[in-house]
Amino acid sequence: MPTQHTDLQQFLEQHPDIEMFEVILPDLNGRQRGKWIARDKIEKAFAGSLKLPISSLAFDIWGRDPEALVFDSGDADGLAVADINTLVPVPWLKRKTGQVLLSMSEVTGEPCAYDGRNVVRALMERFQRLGLTPVVACEMEFSLFRQELDEQGRPCHTQSELGATMGAGSTYGIEAMQDVSDLMHDIYDACEVQGLPVDTLIKEAAPSQYEINLYHQDDALRTADQAFMLQRVIKGVAKRHGYRASFMAKPFGDQAGNGMHVHCSVIDKAGANAFNNGTEEGSELLRHAIAGCLAGMADTMLMFAPHLNSYRRFQRGSHAPLAANWGYENRTVSVRVPADKPQAKRIEHRVAGADANPYLVVAAILAGILRGIEERLDAPAPIEGNGYEQSEPDLPTQWFLAHHRFAHSEFVGRYLGEPFQRTFSAVKLQELDEFSGQISALEYETYL
Numbered sequence: 312m313p314t315q316h317t318d319l320q321q322f323l324e325q326h327p328d329i330e331m332f333e334v335i336l337p338d339l340n341g342r343q344r345g346k347w348i349a350r351d352k353i354e355k356a357f358a359g360s361l362k363l364p365i366s367s368l369a370f371d372i373w374g375r376d377p378e379a380l381v382f383d384s385g386d387a388d389g390l391a392v393a394d395i396n397t398l399v400p401v402p403w404l405k406r407k408t409g410q411v412l413l414s415m416s417e418v419t420g421e422p423c424a425y426d427g428r429n430v431v432r433a434l435m436e437r438f439q440r441l442g443l444t445p446v447v448a449c450e451m452e453f454s455l456f457r458q459e460l461d462e463q464g465r466p467c468h469t470q471s472e473l474g475a476t477m478g479a480g481s482t483y484g485i486e487a488m489q490d491v492s493d494l495m496h497d498i499y500d501a502c503e504v505q506g507l508p509v510d511t512l513i514k515e516a517a518p519s520q521y522e523i524n525l526y527h528q529d530d531a532l533r534t535a536d537q538a539f540m541l542q543r544v545i546k547g548v549a550k551r552h553g554y555r556a557s558f559m560a561k562p563f564g565d566q567a568g569n570g571m572h573v574h575c576s577v578i579d580k581a582g583a584n585a586f587n588n589g590t591e592e593g594s595e596l597l598r599h600a601i602a603g604c605l606a607g608m609a610d611t612m613l614m615f616a617p618h619l620n621s622y623r624r625f626q627r628g629s630h631a632p633l634a635a636n637w638g639y640e641n642r643t644v645s646v647r648v649p650a651d652k653p654q655a656k657r658i659e660h661r662v663a664g665a666d667a668n669p670y671l672v673v674a675a676i677l678a679g680i681l682r683g684i685e686e687r688l689d690a691p692a693p694i695e696g697n698g699y700e701q702s703e704p705d706l707p708t709q710w711f712l713a714h715h716r717f718a719h720s721e722f723v724g725r726y727l728g729e730p731f732q733r734t735f736s737a738v739k740l741q742e743l744d745e746f747s748g749q750i751s752a753l754e755y756e757t758y759l
Contacts, residue, residue: 428536451571499512601690607720610720635705672729
């Protein structure tokens with residue numbers, strides 16, 4: 312606490328013009344909950360005296376209470392505690408503003424077991440007991456649309472150069488990046504202000520689709536925080552430029568969807584990459600980690616693809632995997648081992664959509680790796696060539712099937728905790744029931 316108090320005072324001295332702070336609690340859907348707090352009251356966010364209903368973590372995607380949980384618990388308050396490592400200015404707002412991320416605890420002081428940040432922390436501690444530390448980086452794809460919608464309520468592309476009308480987005484196109492250079496420079500500048508380590512900015516495959524990659528960190532919670540904050544930066548800066556940035560997994564059925572690829576390695580107590588044994592194949596620990604990721608992939612699909620639209624992304628030949636498989640330098644599988652120098656040996660987990668909660672994506676991957684290492688699981692043979700042709704689809708690519716696997720998974724309960732499993736299941740079931748009760752225009756057109 313003394314160090315945290317000193318760091319807060321230094322921040323306030325460095326930013327005397329900040330009037331208001333947004334204290335942000337990432338909920339289970341990765342949405343921003345919380346409060347605005349005036350400058351002279353911000354210290355209470357760090358002192359453990361800021362209260363929020365603990366159900367704030369478990370709102371559904373529309374911000375409604377999960378009825379199955381709230382009434383049973385009496386909708387009690389929890390303690391929301393700010394993390395000084397996430398205290399930054401918000402450079403895209405008109406008024407001088409700061410932001411800081413919160414974690415939720417029970418009123419007893421015990422960390423809330425279904426707070427995504429706490430779930431990641433608990434997994435990091437389990438790695439530490441093995442003398443290991445995960446090193447993680449996120450790649451974030453997003454779509455950049457005009458603010459207005461078309462006459463059918465669909466988003467409108469911002470990219471209009473040759474090929475865009477055919478579903479081609481000028482992949483890696485430098486001229487396409489130049490067309491949105493003012494926006495991209497402002498995003499990059501905002502990331503610098505917030506300490507987000509941007510590695511590359513890329514034009515992606517679909518029209519109006521882009522990708523921003525973050526540099527790896529040896530703190531998995533920091534990685535998840537940075538991915539969450541990056542989404543906020545992209546949306547905030549885009550809005551200031553008159554655009555709508557979206558992380559929707561599949562905005563258009565016939566065009567590439569938005570993914571969140573996660574790179575992960577593990578270092579030992581000496582700081583060496585434990586996946587590296589000096590060979591192209593990598594170490595035995597790498598094989599255990601891959602096996603664990605594959606073994607738990609179907610059970611955690613709901614964490615990688617949490618929404619109805621998430622499952623539109625999983626189509627054959629779409630670079631979104633349909634099977635729990637892996638390979639070296641192969642983008643047709645769910646877990647890829649990129650070609651790189653041996654000391655950079657790592658996995659690239661390719662399942663999650665950009666619409667997923669970064670904390671839950673990181674947690675699911677860490678849980679899989681941890682299980683593979685602890686149980687010394689054996690990975691199958693790597694896939695060479697087209698993984699779609701060689702592996703039968705075995706991942707649940709329908710929302711209700713993914714929910715069923717998650718809700719009844721022994722692996723999820725054991726590695727991510729029964730309170731998290733129960734709460735996230737209830738949130739997703741409430742959303743699933745809502746969509747199940749809605750009749751689409753296509754159904755009327757077809758059956759009426």
